[in-house]
Amino acid sequence: MRDAYVVGAGQSNYGSFPDESYRSLFRTAVENTVDSVDNGIAIEEIDEAYVGTLGVGGRQLGLAGPAVTEHVGLHGVPVTRVENACAASGYAVRQAVMAVRSGMADVALAGGVEVMTDLSGDAVRYWLGVSGETEWERLSGTTFAGVYAQMASAHMREYGTTKEQLSHVAVKNHDNGAKNPKAQLGFTCTLEDAVNAPSVADPLTLYHCCPTTDGAAAALIVSEDVVEEFTDEPIRVAGVGAASDRVGLFQRDSYNAVPAAEKAGASAYEEAELGPEALDFAEVHDCFAIAELMAYEDLGFCERGEAGPFVESGATRRDGELPVNTSGGLKSKGHPIGATGAGQVVEAFDQLRGRAGERQLDDPKVGLTHNVGGSGGAAVVHIFEKEEGSA
Amino acid sequence: MSRGIRSIGAYAPSNRISADAFADAWGRFDAPGIETKAVPDADEDALTMGVEAARRALSVIGVDGADVDSLSFGTTSPPLAEEELTARLGSFLGVPDTAERRSYGGSTRAGVDALVDALGREGTELVIASDCPSGEPDDSREHAAGAGAVAFVVGADAPATVVERTEYTDTYPGTRFRQRGSDTIDGLDIGTYDRAAFIQPVAAAVSALDSKEADAVALQAPNGKLPYRATGPAGIDNGDVAAVETVSSLGDTAAASVPLSIVRSFEAGNDRTLAVAWGSGAGATALVIEGTAPVDAAIEGGSEIDYPAYLRRRGDIVGSKPDGGAAHVPVPTWRRSLPQRHRHEAGRCPECGAVAFPPEGACASCGSLAAFEPVELPLDGVVEAATTIGQGGAPPEFADQQAKQGAFGVAIVRFEADGEVAIPMQATGDVEVDRTVRAVPRRIYVEESVPRYGLKALPK
Numbered sequence: 001m002r003d004a005y006v007v008g009a010g011q012s013n014y015g016s017f018p019d020e021s022y023r024s025l026f027r028t029a030v031e032n033t034v035d036s037v038d039n040g041i042a043i044e045e046i047d048e049a050y051v052g053t054l055g056v057g058g059r060q061l062g063l064a065g066p067a068v069t070e071h072v073g074l075h076g077v078p079v080t081r082v083e084n085a086c087a088a089s090g091y092a093v094r095q096a097v098m099a100v101r102s103g104m105a106d107v108a109l110a111g112g113v114e115v116m117t118d119l120s121g122d123a124v125r126y127w128l129g130v131s132g133e134t135e136w137e138r139l140s141g142t143t144f145a146g147v148y149a150q151m152a153s154a155h156m157r158e159y160g161t162t163k164e165q166l167s168h169v170a171v172k173n174h175d176n177g178a179k180n181p182k183a184q185l186g187f188t189c190t191l192e193d194a195v196n197a198p199s200v201a202d203p204l205t206l207y208h209c210c211p212t213t214d215g216a217a218a219a220l221i222v223s224e225d226v227v228e229e230f231t232d233e234p235i236r237v238a239g240v241g242a243a244s245d246r247v248g249l250f251q252r253d254s255y256n257a258v259p260a261a262e263k264a265g266a267s268a269y270e271e272a273e274l275g276p277e278a279l280d281f282a283e284v285h286d287c288f289a290i291a292e293l294m295a296y297e298d299l300g301f302c303e304r305g306e307a308g309p310f311v312e313s314g315a316t317r318r319d320g321e322l323p324v325n326t327s328g329g330l331k332s333k334g335h336p337i338g339a340t341g342a343g344q345v346v347e348a349f350d351q352l353r354g355r356a357g358e359r360q361l362d363d364p365k366v367g368l369t370h371n372v373g374g375s376g377g378a379a380v381v382h383i384f385e386k387e388e389g390s391a
Numbered sequence: 392m393s394r395g396i397r398s399i400g401a402y403a404p405s406n407r408i409s410a411d412a413f414a415d416a417w418g419r420f421d422a423p424g425i426e427t428k429a430v431p432d433a434d435e436d437a438l439t440m441g442v443e444a445a446r447r448a449l450s451v452i453g454v455d456g457a458d459v460d461s462l463s464f465g466t467t468s469p470p471l472a473e474e475e476l477t478a479r480l481g482s483f484l485g486v487p488d489t490a491e492r493r494s495y496g497g498s499t500r501a502g503v504d505a506l507v508d509a510l511g512r513e514g515t516e517l518v519i520a521s522d523c524p525s526g527e528p529d530d531s532r533e534h535a536a537g538a539g540a541v542a543f544v545v546g547a548d549a550p551a552t553v554v555e556r557t558e559y560t561d562t563y564p565g566t567r568f569r570q571r572g573s574d575t576i577d578g579l580d581i582g583t584y585d586r587a588a589f590i591q592p593v594a595a596a597v598s599a600l601d602s603k604e605a606d607a608v609a610l611q612a613p614n615g616k617l618p619y620r621a622t623g624p625a626g627i628d629n630g631d632v633a634a635v636e637t638v639s640s641l642g643d644t645a646a647a648s649v650p651l652s653i654v655r656s657f658e659a660g661n662d663r664t665l666a667v668a669w670g671s672g673a674g675a676t677a678l679v680i681e682g683t684a685p686v687d688a689a690i691e692g693g694s695e696i697d698y699p700a701y702l703r704r705r706g707d708i709v710g711s712k713p714d715g716g717a718a719h720v721p722v723p724t725w726r727r728s729l730p731q732r733h734r735h736e737a738g739r740c741p742e743c744g745a746v747a748f749p750p751e752g753a754c755a756s757c758g759s760l761a762a763f764e765p766v767e768l769p770l771d772g773v774v775e776a777a778t779t780i781g782q783g784g785a786p787p788e789f790a791d792q793q794a795k796q797g798a799f800g801v802a803i804v805r806f807e808a809d810g811e812v813a814i815p816m817q818a819t820g821d822v823e824v825d826r827t828v829r830a831v832p833r834r835i836y837v838e839e840s841v842p843r844y845g846l847k848a849l850p851k
Contacts, residue, residue: 122787129718129786133815135728136749138718139835139845140815141780141789142801149778150803157824202779250803250813251755255776 002223004100004237006384007230008037009349011217011342014334015184016117020214022059026051026068026113029216029339033109036349037220038231043072046220047105049079050095052088052112053338056127057119068113085131086287088112089217090341090371090380096221097237097382106226111218112343114336124212131374133248142201145209147249147375148288149201154255155290156203158305163203165308167194169289170207170331172317177328179358184213184334208289213334217343235352238366239272239383241265247377258291258376262298265370268381269300276300279322279383280364281351283344285372286329295370296324299381318359326351326359341371341380348384394510395549396684398454400447401654402440403539403641404523405693406430408701413534416698422535424615428642429538430696431523432819433704433795434833437466438476438844440540441521442483442832447687448517448542449484456485460514463493465501465646466522467569467576470834470842479844480519483733483832495646498670499567499611502541502646507676509545510553516545522645526575528707532567533575535614537642539690541650551657551682555602559595560674563588567613567671589617592675593667594624600677605665607631609652611675612638627665635659641690651690657683709794718788725843730765732845735830737812738763746810768812771851772804774826775813788836804828804848816848827851 010032012025020028034041051065060067065079082092089112096108116124129143137147155161171191177183194207220230227234243263246252253259269275276299284299286292293307301322302310310316316324327333327347330340348367350356369382407427413420422428431440441464449456462484464477477492493508495501502520509516521540526533566588567578578585593610597603608631610618615638622629635655637644644651649668656664664680702708730736731749738750741764745756750763780789781798793799800818805811817835822828828848835845 122790125785126787134718135720135724137815138786139720139788140801141785141792141799141817142778142815143780143784143786145784146778146780146801150776150801153778153824154776199779199781201781201784204778246755248815249776250815255803 001101002103002225004097004221004223005227006235006237006345006349007220007222007227008033008041009219009346010036011182011339011346012215013182014213014215014336017214018118022113022115023068023071025115025214025216026111027072029111029218030072033218033220038233039229041220041230043074046074046077046107046109048096048099049074049077049109050082050092051079052082052092052341053114054083054085054088054131056114056116056337057123059115074109084378085373086285086337087341087371087373087378087380088338090344090369091242091378093219093221093342093345093382094240094242094380097240100221100223106223108221109218110221110342111216112339112341113216114338115214116212116336117214137248137250144375145201145204145288148290149204150249151255151294151375152203152290155293158256159308161293161308163195164191165312166203166208166289166293167191168311169286169292170194172311173286173325173329173331176318176326176359177332180328180333183328183332184211185332186328204288204290210287210330210335213336215334215336215339215343217339217346219342219345219349233353234387235349236385236387237382238385239268241267241271242380244378245376247374249375252376256294258294258298258372258379260376260379261295261370261372261381264379264381265299268383272383272385274366278366279368280366281323281326281361282368282370283327283347284324284370286325286331287335291372292324292329299368299370318361323361326356326361344369344371345382352384352386393549393552394547395545395552396680397544397546397549398448398452398685399654399657400444400451400542401540401651401688401690402443402447403429403690404431404435404440406432406696406704407692407694408696408698412698412701417529420534421531422614424639425535425642426639427692428536429692430701430704431538433792434847436470436834437468437521437523438470438480439832439834440523440538441480441519441542443689444521444540445480445484445517445519445542447689448544451685451687452544454515454544457487458515459486459490459517461491461509461512461516462486463495463505463509463516463518465495465505465520467496467499467501467645468523468525469496482729485734486517498672499645499648500668500670500674500676502650503666503668503676503678506543506545507556507678514546518543518545520647520650522647524576524643524645525705526577528702530577531580532578535643537644539637539641539644539647539651541647541654549684551680551684553678554681555600555679557596557599557677558674559592559599561591561595563673566673586617586620588671588673589669590621590624592673593621593669596675596677597625597627597667600679602679603627603665605631605663605679606661607635607656607659607664609635609649609656609664609666611667611669612636612648613643615639653680654686654688657686658688703795706795709791718786719838722839722841735768735806735814735846737766737768737808739766744810746808746812748812748814766808768806768808770830772806772828772830774802774822774824774828775805777802777822777824779821788838802828802848816846818848818850820850822848822850
């Protein structure tokens with residue numbers, strides 16, 4: 001099996017952009033991706049594309065892939081829309097890796113896009129509920145805030161996790177996002193701000209929930225046969241893991257963990273032949289603060305039940321032993337559903353290539369991205385490694 | 392013992408509003424003799440209240456829904472003006488598909504009419520009288536309008552029997568009516584005429600009895616004053632009416648009014664109860680009941696609401712349905728899940744014995760695709776995960792309910808049935824992890840104009 005490499009990654013700004021369309025945002029992401037390739041790349045060199053989008057608002061539910069790739073001049077190539085809720089473009093990246101590793105493509109584009117802020121509040125709440133289990137879970141009256149709040153209640157009950165510990169996630173991620181010029185909510189917040197913010201779904205406050213976001217992101221995945229044409233500093237896709245689970249939380253084996261993420265992480269570690277101790281940083285799916293804490297445990301950053309004290313200790317701050325969500329995460333950088341997974345890869349690429357500006361870590365070698373769909377019905381984990389000997 | 396009433400179950404919503412709250416809002420209260428009245432929550436109606444009452448009537452004497460040979464339902468406030476609602480009632484209660492079904496309406500006598508007809512049939516009959524009338528906010532009938540439900544199990548060898556019955560009709564149009572297509576009862580408020588429309592048939596029906604002697608009189612109560620206008624002409628004692636009245640605390644319960652007073656009389660252990668139901672138009676039915684039957688009644692109030700909260704629950708100050716669409720579960724899909732919606736019917740995997748909910752697809756335990764065997768779950772479960780969905784945090788299909796009753800709890804509830812299943816449920820109040828809850832019938836939402844019913848979690 002051939003190795004796959006990331007040679008470029010880029011994103012649009014995340015935020016609310018009434019003057020942009022899903023196509024124009026995707027175009028910005030692709031242009032930034034192309035610009036990030038050391039030796040340049042012509043759009044015609046792309047063999048295959050995968051586009052992640054949920055289609056919030058229903059603007060182009062059918063053929064959303066060609067609708068954006070044709071717009072950026074990627075004419076005639078095979079393009080597939082990937083839908084796995086919030087893990088859509090994490091899975092798009094995985095599809096691109098599969099295409100390259102299999103030999104069917106040498107250069108594959110993986111991206112995602114979502115526009116969420118041009119809808120009425122009711123319409124947004126409708127769309128935020130479509131990836132929950134529709135017949136039972138949603139009809140108990142929940143959107144995702146409610147489902148993750150139930151997970152938080154179970155985590156608190158089992159492990160004594162506190163609202164303050166949840167709030168540390170917000171404080172840390174906002175501190176990082178404030179240093180990310182592409183972040184939607186690029187401001188800092190205090191622990192008091194987070195704890196005392198209005199309740200969204202008890203115990204989750206406003207600061208424990210990510211915003212709705214417009215944005216797009218993309219990455220270029222190439223084969224080992226052609227990687228040298230594009231860069232002298234290749235980032236290898238060292239490990240990929242993915243798993244699915246029952247869509248409704250009530251149908252799962254655990255309410256205070258995400259079994260699909262644990263499984264995806266284990267597969268990625270195994271393929272990369274390394275463990276969490278080898279990571280220099282991670283971008284995890286913090287759609288809600290409890291999700292980041294569960295990610296720590298699912299991915300083995302700390303023992304099961306220890307995520308609260310772990311975040312409280314500062315271990316996952318930029319200056320900690322394992323920085324998490326240096327981009328600001330979904331909480332501060334933003335969460336344009338279909339773009340989020342690819343956007344995490346953008347941060348991994350930027351960190352590994354020393355492009356992360358004020359939030360740059362000190363020469364990281366290995367980074368992980370963790371992208372979860374729904375409340376855990378789908379999960380995908382990638383491990384990226386800077387090649388030994390590269391500059 | 393012969394055919395008669397074997398048991399009674401009763402239910403009233405726990406919300407109460409006081410006459411004072413109306414007086415504060417309007418400067419007056421137009422329903423004399425009413426101190427408080429029961430108010431259905433935003434997800435309650437005559438059907439859900441009827442199921443509550445029926446569950447109690449059956450369980451108090453250990454009769455199963457499957458033992459019911461016929462089911463009848465009397466109400467003036469059906470959630471749908473046309474549709475055989477006994478089908479869904481029977482589904483909630485596990486009544487066999489072969490059972491006879493009858494619906495009664497159009498008159499506040501409907502509940503007693505259903506009871507009378509049941510006495511003339513054979514087998515075990517479940518009679519449900521459930522009502523929650525409403526009127527325009529400034530109308531005296533709306534000020535009186537309460538809510539409540541009663542269910543009778545009627546059958547052989549009953550401890551309470553009807554020993555005499557009379558009926559009388561006198562034509563009085565326009566005293567209390569609901570126009571076609573309208574949700575609200577109305578009237579012309581012609582004082583003497585209205586009173587005569589009540590007094591004449593009541594007095595005539597009672598006078599026609601061979602013996603009207605009774606320990607208590609369960610008399611129709613459109614408000615708390617009108618019944619006592621009829622006692623003199625009917626030759627009955629005010630005290631005997633007052634002893635078993637429910638109108639002062641529950642309001643006008645229409646088709647359930649007389650049945651609720653029968654409940655009170657049975658609870659008091661009265662050997663002989665005179666029941667007199669009245670319906671506008673006008674007619675009256677008088678029954679003499681000897682003996683009492685076991686009673687399980689849940690008609691005490693739990694929460695006091697103020698007048699704005701009352702108007703919200705009535706939908707009087709709630710905006711139109713929001714846009715954005717609802718979780719679309721097509722009616723045929725919904726129908727396939729009715730055993731789960733109405734009775735939480737789970738399934739046992741024939742391969743490994745694990746219990747699943749909903750009982751469909753591959754067994755989560757062993758992966759078998761063999762058809763599940765039906766498993767009945769207990770009504771009580773324990774909360775495993777919980778939250779509260781605040782105002783504005785609900786999916787659009789619940790926005791109307793939230794506008795009417797505010798934040799609601801949501802929980803994953805574990806039920807034990809020789810194995811465990813977990814079910815996501817909306818709660819009727821605040822819930823937290825480890826709390827015991829009971830699955831109670833409520834309206835889930837209205838989609839494509841069709842009310843969809845299911846079970847919600849009532850904190851115990």
